Ligand code: ADP
């Protein structure tokens with residue numbers, strides 16, 4: 027097997043198609059080199075080597091050592107420099123790079139190849155002593171941190187002291203002599219902490235660094251990131267070894283990061299930051315405040331220091347041309363790293379840029395309109411779940427804002443919550459369903475779990491490309507970064523700003539779109555659904571086959587669902603109506619009645635209530651199908667508990683409280699979810715379903731008479747296991763329909779069908795379809811009954827199950843395709859064999875999950891039904907599934 031792939035100097039052993047093998051970084055470096063962009067030469071050790079490295083007890087086979095020697099020779103041939111040469115040494119960077127970008131997860135070592143001897147050669151060759159010693163001290167610091175895993179605090183402290191002693195504030199003010207002294211101090215620190223002197227052999231340095239990159243694949247923070255992002259551990263990382271280019275060679279040198287379009291709003295404008303006389307991570311780490319790339323951006327921000335466009339117009343022009351080349355080549359917005367070494371531009375990385383949902387939408391729609399991509403590609407470019415960010419409220423522009431600080435609008439959206447000052451607390455409080463805002467001076471990969479748990483993130487330091495900003499945008503969390511003027515003490519759990527204090531637990535609101543930080547809660551408004559969102563939805567609707575309905579049981583939910591484009595109601599749960607106001611007493615009276623007469627007395631009073639509920643929903647949904655599920659939950663759930671609840675029911679029913687309590691005790695169940703619920707209620711008390719059916723038909727006729735536009739009621743019988751159950755219940759429904767139609771002197775189109783939510787029903791679907799005119803897969807219960815896992819109790823162990831790969835994802839979130847999916851496929855096949863035009867849908871939580879929607883498309887369901895806010899997500903996911 028070949029493990030080493032070269033790039034640069036006219037050679038590219040790989041390309042952008044090799045991302046699995048070379049990692050994203052390596053594949054794109056090779057690709058950029060092959061399209062003639064200026065890339066420092068180098069080579070990539072493949073992800074296959076990472077896997078083998080772990081298989082073989084973290085060792086490198088001789089063949090790989092030989093291949094790496096060949097890679098080094100490749101770089102030497104192009105640069106004319108020799109690795110370890112005392113006169114004109116080749117320096118390299120050792121960079122990690124997995125298949126997908128994992129911001130900040132893996133570590134990079136720069137300036138490798140420096141030692142006491144080569145540093146002197148470098149100074150001479152570059153004719154810049156300060157530069158050489160600056161590079162050496164950076165190298166030791168990084169190597170000690172990443173490879174030797176020594177505490178980096180001591181190194182930073184030494185640097186701070188060196189600056190303080192001289193009255194400096196910036197690293198760049200340190201002279202060559204200061205840096206020499208610092209290097210000596212660093213080497214002392216290494217020897218003290220590590221027990222051995224800093225490695226002087228450049229080959230030892232190289233292999234140490236390569237091993238460390240592979241080693242970091244199994245670091246704790248990489249594992250956390252993988253878990254949060256569903257990245258399998260088997261992918262491994264690649265290692266890139268690349269000739270160094272130097273942005274720290276004085277005022278004609280610089281380093282920067284850029285996006286070819288605005289990653290936050292999506293505007294077609296170059297966007298980025300750079301630093302003169304700096305290296306690599308200085309920009310992201312917030313060591314100095316970076317300068318803007320373009321003049322427009324600088325002016326807009328009212329910033330003073332010259333933009334790159336102004337300070338280095340020629341190189342900037344070259345860079346802009348590279349941006350266009352890259353966008354046309356990759357046909358997507360790119361996130362780029364570059365370095366200028368003495369006015370010469372070098373490209374160090376490109377990848378598809380992370381973006382907010384808003385930017386993703388705008389960029390996809392714009393690029394399609396520019397003719398760069400097709401409508402289909404535009405549809406595939408937007409992650410359906412990311413729309414969630416756009417569908418939720420933003421801050422009400424007219425609400426009062428008690429602004430206490432302002433930072434950079436690092437990730438848009440509004441968030442309110444209680445202030446917390448560390449990631450662990452954020453995670454703990456969020457687990458208790460508290461909304462929290464995570465406040466940090468700056469974030470690092472160790473904070474990822476807290477950022478994930480938080481509703482929003484606030485940092486005192488760091489720019490638009492800081493760790494906090496990049497990660498927050500990726501997660502869709504609102505973020506305000508670099509809020510100057512605030513001082514944070516994580517230890518004392520307090521933030522101070524302009525004479526005010528925010529303590530742990532205090533409420534705070536962030537506006538990630540403006541960068542404002544406000545005390546207290548601020549009112550929100552509904553999102554705007556026109557514009558790019560509307561355009562993409564139109565395109566999606568043109569290609570999707572699956573219909574999208576909503577799970578909704580209130581007129582308000584139905585209106586929201588229609589605004590979001592729902593094509594009907596796929597699940598209207600009638601029991602929610604039973605809990606409202608005074609009705610619960612009637613319901614209790616009904617279920618606690620000792621005979622049919624008692625039940626009917628209560629049901630007669632419930633009838634007008636149900637009818638008016640249905641009428642309101644049918645009005646909103648006029649002309650569309652509405653699936654109404656007859657009463658489903660265990661009677662158990664309706665039982666009174668408190669003394670006063672018993673008293674109320676006793677009075678309403680006119681029976682004494684002790685009889686009532688005795689009856690309630692009789693109804694107690696050990697396992698209510700497998701107990702007296704679903705159609706079992708209808709079988710034992712048909713008058714309940716009779717009343718509900720009557721309410722449905724009366725309401726439907728009322729609406730048809732009033733508006734002329736009748737809804738299409740689909741009466742759904744829950745928890746059916748056998749055809750006979752459905753037959754009995756269908757007879758009740760049909761009889762109610764017949765009676766109402768006779769009374770009102772008109773008829774109405776309606777369907778009677780069933781949920782498929784028990785394995786037996788799925789197996790006997792062929793028979794059940796003889797009576798059922800539609801099936802709706804109730805995948806919550808079907809998952810629960812197929813797996814034998816109670817969804818109300820699963821939280822305690824399901825995490826461990828997913829972690830150990832027993833189920834790839836939470837089966838209550840994303841359908842268990844192998845097991846539950848097979849039952850669905852079988853039911854679809856058998857149902858259709860009996861009744862070719864049977865209507866098939868899904869109404870579990872899975873109806874709003876993109877992966878499950880793809881499955882529904884595959885098995886050929888007619889529609890999915892999701893909660894109202896998930897409807898646009900489902901429309902987009904359905905379109906993607908159809909492509
Ligand atoms: P990350 O994945 O964390 O961005 P990178 O490997 O991209 O890590 O490197 C970190 C920083 O070092 C980046 O700013 C990158 O541009 C810079 N860098 C990496 N390799 C070189 C090199 N050969 N010459 C100059 N700068 C480099």
Ligand code: MG
Pocket residue numbers: 130131132133134307
């Ligand atoms: Mg890094």
Ligand code: MG
Pocket residue numbers: 363375
């Ligand atoms: Mg990078």
